[in-house]
Amino acid sequence: MNHSYTNTAKILHWLMATLFIFVWCLAFYRDHFIFSPNQSSLKLNLIMLHKNIATTILFLFFIRLFWRYTHPAPKLPKTMPNIMKILAHIMHVFLYIVLLLMPLTGCLLSWSAGRTAPVLYLFDIPAFINKNTQLASILKPIHIYLSWFVGLMIVGHILTALKHHFIDKDTVMKSMLFK
Numbered sequence: 001m002n003h004s005y006t007n008t009a010k011i012l013h014w015l016m017a018t019l020f021i022f023v024w025c026l027a028f029y030r031d032h033f034i035f036s037p038n039q040s041s042l043k044l045n046l047i048m049l050h051k052n053i054a055t056t057i058l059f060l061f062f063i064r065l066f067w068r069y070t071h072p073a074p075k076l077p078k079t080m081p082n083i084m085k086i087l088a089h090i091m092h093v094f095l096y097i098v099l100l101l102m103p104l105t106g107c108l109l110s111w112s113a114g115r116t117a118p119v120l121y122l123f124d125i126p127a128f129i130n131k132n133t134q135l136a137s138i139l140k141p142i143h144i145y146l147s148w149f150v151g152l153m154i155v156g157h158i159l160t161a162l163k164h165h166f167i168d169k170d171t172v173m174k175s176m177l178f179k
């Protein structure tokens, strides 16, 4: 029985996890720890960095979804109660949803505010919607509150992985690690 994710799935998981945590911390730091009005150019540079990196997650998401669809996840350990297996599965589905929703709401927010959604400082994703300040004022709190909720989910995800590794000592964490 296969107890490990494929190398491609592992690379995609760790690459996207690193990008996700980086852009999350960057934007949170920018919005909550920079107050001085004479740091406005730093604020602009940080939000541009946030966007330029976060948009890559949108592209990686579709590659990962395709890979996941064509390469099923390894079986969870037999020692895990069925209810925990179901909860783990639900958590994975939610994590995939946020991997799509976070960059998507970010792009929609930027376009509705009349701004761009740039990718790696190379090109802008063509805007799917026109400038609409009313819509922007709805999307802004959605992106922000969703990011806080997602932050809690990720903490839960990481703690669960650590529990599997150090307390249950099962194969769950190893299934995502490179040998």
Ligand code: HEM
Residues within 6 Å of the ligand: 020, 023, 024, 025, 027, 028, 031, 032, 047, 050, 051, 054, 055, 057, 099, 102, 103, 104, 105, 106, 107, 109, 110, 116, 117, 118, 140, 143, 144, 147, 148
């Ligand atoms: C994985 C993707 C993303 C994550 C995890 C993420 C996370 C965050 C977080 C944590 C904040 C700060 C929330 C706060 O103020 O407490 C934020 C703000 C923001 N994000 Fe994102 N974001 C992502 C993608 C994007 C994308 C793709 C764009 C645009 C192309 C974007 C545009 C913005 C903007 C404009 C703000 C500032 C909102 C404001 O305070 O005016 N985000 N994001």
Ligand code: HEM
Residues within 6 Å of the ligand: 013, 016, 017, 018, 020, 021, 068, 073, 088, 092, 095, 096, 098, 099, 154, 157, 158, 161, 162, 172, 173, 174, 175, 176
């Ligand atoms: C230090 C940070 C992280 C650790 C230690 C970690 C660990 C793991 C482990 C051990 C698994 C496989 C088994 C399982 O949970 O049942 C997994 C799966 C997964 N992780 Fe993470 N993770 C981290 C960060 C993240 C982040 C930031 C995201 C996305 C926002 C993420 C999204 C996912 C998804 C979607 C799966 C399911 C994979 C699949 O079945 O296709 N992880 N993670």
